[in-house]
Amino acid sequence: MSSRIEILNDGGFRSDGRLPSELRSLAFDLSPQAGADGSAMVSHGLTQVLVSVFGPREAKSRAQTMHNRAALNVEVSVAPFSTSDRRRRGRGDKRVQEIVAMIKSTFEPVVQTALYPRSQIDIFVHVLQQDGGVLQASINATTLALTAAGVPLLDLVCAITAGVHSTSPDSPLLDLTTLEENDCPSVTVAVMPRSGKLTLVSLETRVHVDVFKGILEVVGEAGKVLSLEMKRAVLARTKMLKDAMGAGLRTAEFAEDAGGDE
């Protein structure tokens, strides 16, 4: 079925009307969950991921306690209604385990765990909707949730998926949908935008070396764009919090003034 849909048509547009290097609409919602220390909901088009972060808090079990740094505990749950074929994926699912391992190893060198010895940071990832790029959305949401929780990070990690269609190996496609993921080889890369270095590179399909070089270049640029958007979201939330604190101060002053008049 998917072979009938043109991934890239003659006019250079993709099946959903985007240009090759165009990202899907991005939405960042910081702290949608009041109970968590930090949480973030990230949507890349129709892919939606909610991450809540608890901690740094005391490690639950002795076995997990590390005397010199905090342990990262990542759990991923994929909602059964997130894909068109309704299917329950438990925690034992191989693909889920792989996402857990990748998120964990991406963030271990980025979170400054050495500041919190004998504690743990829990990261709970909920995949609510899937339309390609689940790993990228999970990583971006985790970055924002950790930021919202006030956990010190070396950089805002931005993940992005890129693929190449056989008809145009020179123009890599960014931010693939499920349809495109099934038809093109794809690479997921996590960039640290300040240094331009990569913390995660994951490729699972056959790609020529020269094409891979092209993808890496484009992905670096995309990471910078993403990081600007993420920074904007974080700044907006911080500003909102600051204003809210200011509002509290003003009421206090008002109450004080009122008290003084009596």
Next chain:
Amino acid sequence: MRPPSPSIPEKEFLVASLAQNLRIDGRSLLEMRPTRVLAHVDAKMVRPPPERPYEGIITVHSEISPMASSLYEPGRPSEEEVALSRMLDKVLRRSDTVDKEALCVLAGQRVWHLRLTIHCLADAGNLQDCACIAGIAALKHFRRPEVEVVGDEIIVHPPTSRAPVPLAMHHTPLNLTFAFFPDASTTSSSSSNAPVDTTSLDGPVPSSTSPAPQMLLDPSPLEATLASSTLALALNSQRELCVVHKAGGMPLSPADVLRAVNVATDRVRELVSRIDRDISTDWNSRGVEVQ
């Protein structure tokens, strides 16, 4: 039980020798050394699953027994074992090495089921690469009995009457693991969280100034534990990448990744030609008679 971490003098000695471009087992930085792995393929005929009636089935089983190294214990699969089986699955099965449609005997009725079993005999470091080479060599070496379909009847010719046929293979991807060490001349800090200027998110770009990390091929167990990051590449002799896996550890610049890819393309070509040569010598030594 967690394996004991290397002692401080052990670590310092390794780092100090790397600073002089020396490896403690006498190899050069980009030289390989084999670990021992036994790979074995067998085939049987099964009914295909209804969703893929035209494709044969390949399963990869890997096992690290305590025989390989004292670090491994029997029982639940360890983290290394899970990582190994995942990598082998990607390299040998998902990269379409073997033409699965050529394994179909009678559509929807009978297909070949190949079972590749990998036993790790001795782990002298870098089990993944060795297991992958073994798996590929086993698949290349394997011959299945010839079958004939007459109407709905399947005749399997025993090897004595007709020569067995090799598998149809698209390409031969091989896995190569690189270990990266931060350039010893500049970094003295040992923690993985190297202090970085975090005063401003818009700070200067450090990548242009920091020197390229030192890159080793085929790390020994000690090198693998001490390395600040590892990068696993699987590619074939046509310069096509099949798997790139780098998760965690020290962040690498795209240039470092590409440097590793360039080294790997040459190494893979050498390895593939060596595997081909060894298999053809073996095949010639068997003296198959064609009647």
